Amino acid sequence: MRDPEATLRQHDLPVTAQRVAVLRAVSRHPHATADELAEGVRGELGSISRQSVYNVLNVLTDKGIIRRIQPADSAALYEDRIGDNHHHLVCRSCGRTEDVNCAVGEAPCLKAHSHHGFKIDEAEVIYWGTCPACQKKRR
Amino acid sequence: MRDPEATLRQHDLPVTAQRVAVLRAVSRHPHATADELAEGVRGELGSISRQSVYNVLNVLTDKGIIRRIQPADSAALYEDRIGDNHHHLVCRSCGRTEDVNCAVGEAPCLKAHSHHGFKIDEAEVIYWGTCPACQKKRR
DNA sequence: ACGAAGTTTTGGACTTTGTCAAAATCCCTG
């Protein structure tokens, strides 16, 4: 995130210390949970309420400034990188999450559209597997 | 599910009334939550504890007899249909969930494997959109 | 069938993740 304050203004959001700090924390820690981000913000601001972290994350997500992903068995994760149609790779045993560029062009399996009369607007892909570290442990 | 009892025995699971009833409920109501299934079971058995429903669903899921999906903003959903690599279509506003046969052959975007050294075992795809009923309401 | 041994089921407390509402505070415009 180049300039958090400018980004907020571009979206008509009043600039507050909490918002700037949360944005920076998301930038610094991609795929972090709300609680982890709160910790990150506290390192910068000294303190922030749990509710504010949620408020800010919700506003930023609604405005499309950040993106929320919610893999099974995990709290919601937030990330900076948006609008580039990438997907995620999640370790089943430790939860480690990595970005994966879409394997099938732009809107991946979006070919499935118009099924059941639904109007599809996004195809979310999560690759489940085992990360290198966890592969070693299991042996 | 042809024969719940036989299925349980095949997997070395003691046959209990609760397990049979839960299996039947999952069969009858694809994409139902644990609570909804509990209600279904109560219609059949009279009563079952919440914990037993979770125990049974967990055991069945571990054994691969049923499958659990966990779309964002929803409790876990359970289904009968397994091993056929199908995906899901979820309505953003009402949560209605439908099956979708994979658009891209067998293991869809599994081509992304070996990324980051992960050993990938599943590619989960969720199509997000708006179902016909909710499209009407919005207009 | 019967009883012992091992599982399941129960019921209640607890945890995690997140939301609601009201009061206090802050940001931005004039």
Place this chain on the structure above:
DNA sequence: CAGGGATTTTGACAAAGTCCAAAACTTCGT
């Protein structure tokens, strides 16, 4: 720099699951 509207804080609450110990049940060998 004052005022109004938005934001943050605080504390209570809700949903979905899990943990635990005790009671009840299944299963298996005889």
